Amino acid sequence: MPVNILFAAKDERWPQYEGPLRRALERAGIEDYVLSRDIAPEEVDYIVLAPNGPVQDFTPYTRCKAALNLWAGVENIIGNPTLHMPLARMVDHGLTRGMVEWVTGHVLRHHLGMDAHIHGQDGQWRKHIPPLAEERRVTMLGLGELGAACADALRYLGFDVTGWSRSQKDLPGIRCLAGEDGLKEALERAEILVLLLPKTADTENLLDAEAIARMPRGAIIVNPGRGPLIDDDALLAALDAGHIAHATLDVFRTEPLPQGHPYWAHPSVTVTPHIASETRDETASQVIAENIRRGEAGEPFLHLVDPKLGY
Template sequence: MTVQILFAAKEERWAQYEAPLRRALEGAGITDYVLSRDIAPEAVDYMVVAPNGPVQDFAPYRNCKAALNLWAGVENIIGNPTLHMPLARMVDHGLTRGMVEWVTGHVLRHHLGMDAHIHGQDGKWRKDIPPLAEERRVSILGLGELGAECADALRYLGFDVTGWSRSQKDLPGIRCLAGEEGLAEALGTAEILVLLLPKTADTENVLNAERIAQMPRGAVIINPGRGPLIDDDALLAALDEGRIAHATLDVFRTEPLPPEHPYWAHPSVTVTPHIASETRDETASRVIAENIRRGEAGEPFLHLVDPKLGY
């Protein structure tokens, strides 16, 4: 029977993904298929979906076996009351490696104090010797796929890495904490803090004034996770007071970040335009094709979202 696959994302994504998806489907042994942006709802077997795509009402797709998200984040789709089929989030090798490279680069940048040399070309001989990585304490909030990979990369470089997650994890060479007491401990030792939690009702404003106050004075915050994890007013106040030395932020409550937002002009903030990690069409297409192969073979889908947890 022909597998009917609806591509429910914006037109520019179709131009980007059509050829890689066809290659991936055929590579997964799926040769009898229709891949299109226009399939009658009742005929759709699988839906490749982006939360900002054309499908917002999932009720008509009553025979759809799974919605396969193009993005890692599912916060803008999981709460849709019409979503009745299983939802798989994107866990993509390319996305993961991109995040590891971005996080590692910015942790090293702050650890080594590179900004002072890059921006301080004023004739002053600044010979500030940084500590070794093994003497620098880094905490990562969120030990899912991305957080665990970043923690492992930083551990490999020699950093003293602590990880925190809602449920207890066990990762080789990483001090893993959980619960409210564990969060306070992770924050209390974080000379560099990396935020890689998903956006849920429980994680919004997880870094508020009270929790920022638990961090060592002069700490650095790096957020490539989700914008709403941070109380922006609390962070700006902590930066103004010098409690937090610098914040490197890749994600924001409103994107693109409005030109008038105080982050742009703050001397202790680095803004990057949501580039920490992007889904790569070739590798993401292989993840989608594998889930379709699994669905047709009666095997469990990969990376299913738990609606109760929100990720």
């Protein structure tokens, strides 16, 4: 009997993923399979899905062994009351490396003060020597797969890196903090703050007015994590007051960011269009295929979501 794999994402994703998924399944040794966008729900063994795709009611998928998410974020699906099978989030080499490159690039941009040279070509010779990376304190909020990889890359470049997570972590060369008191210390050290936490009830508006006030005056905020981590009004007020020197934001509560939003016109905000890390079809397909191989072999699935934690 073939393994029936339903691809449940938006129409434009099918031509992007069909070839990579077939190649990955065959390399994983899965030869007898059906990969389709149209399989009777009661015959589906695995759902490869995007949370904004066509499957929103999982009730009919009675024999499905796992839902395999194409995205790292699961906040739009984990609360679905019909989700009765294990859910695996996307943890993918391509996604991780893309995030490392984006975060490292923007941290270096702010550390070196590159904007003044890129946008300040007015004939004035302004010589500014930045500190060395070892003299710059960077805080990473979130030490999961993405946060840990970014923190390690920044540590390798010489930055003084502090990481904070809900549960205590131990990463070589990185000051790891946890808990409420740890968060306060992490913020107080944050000359450059990078947000890579998931969106949960506990993390929404984590960076509110009180948290921002703990940061050093003139600090930088870089958010490629989730838009709702930041209280937008509090951030705008801190930018206007000069307490925060600049915010580079890749994620927002509403996407695309509405045309009239204050972030677009604010001189101390950089908006990027949710490009920090996109799922790569080839590497993501390998992750999906490996989990299907594991399911068929009776082995534990990788990257399962804990419903209690929300990620």
